[in-house]
Protein backbone atom coordinates (compact mmCIF):
# COMPACT_ATOMS: atom_id res chain seq x y z
CA UNK A 673 0.00 0.00 0.00
CA UNK A 674 1.45 3.33 -1.03
CA UNK A 675 -0.58 5.51 1.35
CA UNK A 676 1.41 7.03 4.13
CA UNK A 677 -0.43 6.33 7.37
CA UNK A 678 0.33 8.74 10.13
CA UNK A 679 0.23 7.03 13.50
CA UNK A 680 -1.60 9.18 16.03
CA UNK A 681 0.34 7.69 18.93
CA UNK A 682 3.07 10.22 18.19
CA UNK A 683 0.66 12.85 19.50
CA UNK A 684 0.68 11.44 23.00
CA UNK A 685 2.58 13.33 25.64
CA UNK A 686 1.93 16.75 24.11
CA UNK A 687 4.23 16.24 21.13
CA UNK A 688 3.38 17.44 17.66
CA UNK A 689 3.85 16.38 14.05
CA UNK A 690 4.99 18.36 11.05
CA UNK A 691 4.89 17.04 7.48
CA UNK A 692 6.29 18.85 4.45
CA UNK A 693 5.44 18.18 0.79
CA UNK A 694 6.20 21.62 -0.66
CA UNK A 695 6.11 25.25 0.44
CA UNK A 696 2.33 25.42 -0.03
CA UNK A 697 1.55 21.76 0.83
CA UNK A 698 2.42 21.00 4.43
CA UNK A 699 0.58 20.51 7.68
CA UNK A 700 1.08 20.74 11.39
CA UNK A 701 -0.70 18.38 13.78
CA UNK A 702 -0.98 18.75 17.55
CA UNK A 703 -3.30 18.24 20.50
CA UNK A 704 -5.42 20.98 22.09
CA UNK A 705 -5.22 21.69 25.79
CA UNK A 706 -8.21 20.29 27.69
CA UNK A 707 -9.38 23.85 28.42
CA UNK A 708 -9.35 24.70 24.72
CA UNK A 709 -11.19 21.46 23.89
CA UNK A 710 -13.93 22.28 26.42
CA UNK A 711 -14.14 25.84 25.08
CA UNK A 712 -14.66 24.68 21.48
CA UNK A 713 -17.20 22.08 22.65
CA UNK A 714 -19.12 24.84 24.40
CA UNK A 715 -19.02 26.96 21.23
CA UNK A 716 -20.48 24.03 19.24
CA UNK A 717 -23.35 23.92 21.76
CA UNK A 718 -23.99 27.62 21.23
CA UNK A 719 -23.84 27.16 17.45
CA UNK A 720 -26.53 24.50 17.72
CA UNK A 721 -28.76 26.96 19.56
CA UNK A 722 -28.20 29.67 16.92
CA UNK A 723 -28.61 27.05 14.15
CA UNK A 724 -27.07 29.07 11.29
CA UNK A 725 -26.40 26.56 8.52
CA UNK A 726 -23.55 27.24 6.08
CA UNK A 727 -23.75 23.87 4.31
CA UNK A 728 -24.48 25.50 0.95
CA UNK A 729 -21.12 27.33 1.10
CA UNK A 730 -19.11 24.14 1.71
CA UNK A 731 -18.11 21.00 -0.20
CA UNK A 732 -19.10 18.50 2.48
CA UNK A 733 -21.80 15.94 1.61
CA UNK A 734 -22.75 15.64 5.27
CA UNK A 735 -25.77 16.19 7.52
CA UNK A 736 -25.02 19.76 8.58
CA UNK A 737 -22.42 22.49 8.94
CA UNK A 738 -23.18 25.27 11.42
CA UNK A 739 -21.54 28.67 11.71
CA UNK A 740 -19.58 29.15 14.94
CA UNK A 741 -18.20 32.09 16.88
CA UNK A 742 -14.90 32.44 18.75
CA UNK A 743 -15.48 35.14 21.40
CA UNK A 744 -12.22 34.42 23.27
CA UNK A 745 -10.09 34.26 20.07
CA UNK A 746 -8.88 30.74 20.89
CA UNK A 747 -8.38 30.03 17.19
CA UNK A 748 -5.43 32.43 17.24
CA UNK A 749 -4.02 31.49 20.65
CA UNK A 750 -4.63 27.72 20.55
CA UNK A 751 -4.37 26.87 16.82
CA UNK A 752 -2.24 29.49 15.04
CA UNK A 753 0.30 30.35 17.73
CA UNK A 754 1.34 26.71 18.40
CA UNK A 755 2.34 26.52 14.71
CA UNK A 756 4.84 29.35 15.25
CA UNK A 757 6.28 27.57 18.30
CA UNK A 758 7.17 24.51 16.18
CA UNK A 759 10.74 25.06 14.95
CA UNK A 760 10.43 23.00 11.75
CA UNK A 761 7.00 24.44 10.87
CA UNK A 762 8.19 27.97 11.54
CA UNK A 763 10.78 27.93 8.75
CA UNK A 764 8.27 26.59 6.25
CA UNK A 765 5.63 29.02 7.47
CA UNK A 766 8.03 31.91 6.76
CA UNK A 767 8.48 30.74 3.15
CA UNK A 768 4.72 30.20 2.79
CA UNK A 769 4.09 33.71 4.08
CA UNK A 770 6.59 35.07 1.51
CA UNK A 771 4.75 33.18 -1.24
CA UNK A 772 1.41 34.58 -0.10
CA UNK A 773 2.76 38.11 0.12
CA UNK A 774 3.98 37.89 -3.48
CA UNK A 775 0.51 36.86 -4.69
CA UNK A 776 -1.33 39.30 -2.38
CA UNK A 777 0.79 42.46 -2.18
CA UNK A 778 1.16 43.55 1.41
CA UNK A 779 1.69 47.10 2.59
CA UNK A 780 4.34 46.25 5.13
CA UNK A 781 6.22 43.03 4.31
CA UNK A 782 8.78 43.78 7.03
CA UNK A 783 6.40 42.85 9.84
CA UNK A 784 7.94 39.89 11.69
CA UNK A 785 6.14 36.59 11.38
CA UNK A 786 6.09 36.47 15.15
CA UNK A 787 3.26 38.97 15.12
CA UNK A 788 -0.08 37.20 15.33
CA UNK A 789 -1.62 40.47 14.18
CA UNK A 790 -0.89 39.48 10.58
CA UNK A 791 -3.56 36.80 10.70
CA UNK A 792 -7.23 36.96 11.60
CA UNK A 793 -10.01 34.40 11.75
CA UNK A 794 -12.25 34.71 8.72
CA UNK A 795 -14.65 31.83 9.31
CA UNK A 796 -15.38 29.03 11.75
CA UNK A 797 -17.91 26.22 11.54
CA UNK A 798 -18.87 22.82 12.98
CA UNK A 799 -19.35 19.73 10.78
CA UNK A 800 -21.86 17.01 11.69
CA UNK A 801 -21.16 13.86 9.68
CA UNK A 802 -23.15 10.59 9.84
CA UNK A 803 -22.14 7.17 8.55
CA UNK A 804 -21.99 6.84 4.72
CA UNK A 805 -21.44 10.62 4.35
CA UNK A 806 -18.21 12.17 3.10
CA UNK A 807 -16.30 15.34 2.36
CA UNK A 808 -14.91 15.19 -1.21
CA UNK A 809 -11.54 16.57 -2.30
CA UNK A 810 -11.59 20.31 -1.77
CA UNK A 811 -9.55 23.24 -0.55
CA UNK A 812 -10.47 26.35 1.40
CA UNK A 813 -10.44 30.09 0.95
CA UNK A 814 -8.10 32.18 3.03
CA UNK A 815 -4.44 31.92 3.96
CA UNK A 816 -4.31 29.14 6.55
CA UNK A 817 -7.03 26.64 7.41
CA UNK A 818 -7.51 24.21 10.25
CA UNK A 819 -9.59 21.30 11.45
CA UNK A 820 -10.20 20.12 15.02
CA UNK A 821 -11.45 16.58 15.56
CA UNK A 822 -14.01 16.77 18.38
CA UNK A 823 -15.85 13.41 18.21
CA UNK A 824 -14.69 10.34 16.28
CA UNK A 825 -17.20 7.52 16.93
CA UNK A 826 -15.23 4.75 15.15
CA UNK A 827 -11.73 3.43 14.76
CA UNK A 828 -9.74 2.99 11.60
CA UNK A 829 -8.88 -0.55 12.69
CA UNK A 830 -12.59 -1.57 12.86
CA UNK A 831 -13.37 0.11 9.54
CA UNK A 832 -10.53 -1.71 7.77
CA UNK A 833 -12.04 -5.08 8.79
CA UNK A 834 -15.36 -4.51 7.00
CA UNK A 835 -16.11 -7.11 4.30
CA UNK A 836 -15.95 -4.71 1.37
CA UNK A 837 -12.81 -2.93 2.65
CA UNK A 838 -10.48 -5.58 4.03
CA UNK A 839 -9.33 -6.89 0.64
CA UNK A 840 -8.71 -3.45 -0.83
CA UNK A 841 -5.13 -2.30 -1.30
CA UNK A 842 -6.39 1.12 -0.10
CA UNK A 843 -7.87 -0.21 3.13
CA UNK A 844 -6.37 2.74 5.02
CA UNK A 845 -9.01 5.13 3.75
CA UNK A 846 -12.38 4.47 5.49
CA UNK A 847 -13.21 7.19 7.99
CA UNK A 848 -9.80 8.83 7.61
CA UNK A 849 -8.71 12.37 6.77
CA UNK A 850 -6.40 12.52 3.75
CA UNK A 851 -4.27 15.34 2.37
CA UNK A 852 -3.66 15.12 -1.37
CA UNK A 853 -0.55 16.78 -2.81
CA UNK A 854 -0.35 17.91 -6.44
CA UNK A 855 1.91 15.01 -7.33
CA UNK A 856 -0.84 12.71 -5.97
CA UNK A 857 1.12 11.71 -2.93
CA UNK A 858 -1.23 11.15 -0.03
CA UNK A 859 -0.82 11.81 3.65
CA UNK A 860 -3.47 9.87 5.55
CA UNK A 861 -4.31 10.86 9.12
CA UNK A 862 -5.75 7.84 10.86
CA UNK A 863 -8.98 8.52 12.70
CA UNK A 864 -9.97 6.84 15.94
CA UNK A 865 -11.32 8.14 19.27
CA UNK A 866 -7.83 9.02 20.50
CA UNK A 867 -7.73 11.77 17.85
CA UNK A 868 -10.49 13.67 19.69
CA UNK A 869 -8.94 16.97 20.75
CA UNK A 870 -6.26 16.96 18.05
CA UNK A 871 -6.09 19.58 15.32
CA UNK A 872 -4.28 20.24 12.08
CA UNK A 873 -3.39 23.60 10.53
CA UNK A 874 -2.35 23.81 6.85
CA UNK A 875 -2.24 26.15 3.83
CA UNK A 876 -5.79 26.86 2.66
CA UNK A 877 -4.99 25.74 -0.89
CA UNK A 878 -3.84 22.28 0.25
CA UNK A 879 -6.45 19.78 -0.97
CA UNK A 880 -7.92 17.22 1.41
CA UNK A 881 -10.89 14.93 1.90
CA UNK A 882 -12.71 12.86 4.52
CA UNK A 883 -13.76 9.32 3.67
CA UNK A 884 -17.07 7.81 4.88
CA UNK A 885 -17.32 5.58 7.93
CA UNK A 886 -19.72 2.74 8.64
CA UNK A 887 -21.36 0.73 11.40
CA UNK A 888 -22.43 3.36 13.93
CA UNK A 889 -25.35 5.77 14.28
CA UNK A 890 -23.17 8.21 16.22
CA UNK A 891 -22.20 11.55 14.72
CA UNK A 892 -18.64 12.50 13.77
CA UNK A 893 -18.03 16.09 14.88
CA UNK A 894 -15.26 18.31 13.60
CA UNK A 895 -14.63 22.05 13.64
CA UNK A 896 -13.03 23.83 10.71
CA UNK A 897 -11.94 27.39 10.08
CA UNK A 898 -10.00 29.73 7.83
CA UNK A 899 -7.49 32.42 8.72
CA UNK A 900 -6.85 35.32 6.35
CA UNK A 901 -4.23 38.04 6.18
CA UNK A 902 -5.52 41.27 7.65
CA UNK A 903 -6.94 43.64 5.06
CA UNK A 904 -4.94 46.57 6.33
CA UNK A 905 -1.77 44.71 5.37
CA UNK A 906 -2.89 44.29 1.76
CA UNK A 907 -2.18 47.11 -0.66
CA UNK A 908 -5.12 49.19 -1.78
CA UNK A 909 -4.94 49.21 -5.58
CA UNK A 910 -7.75 51.79 -5.96
Ligand SMILES: [Fe+2]
Pocket residue numbers: 810811812880896
Ligand atom coordinates in the same frame (compact mmCIF):
# COMPACT_ATOMS: atom_id res chain seq x y z
FE1 LIG B 1 -11.88 21.10 4.45
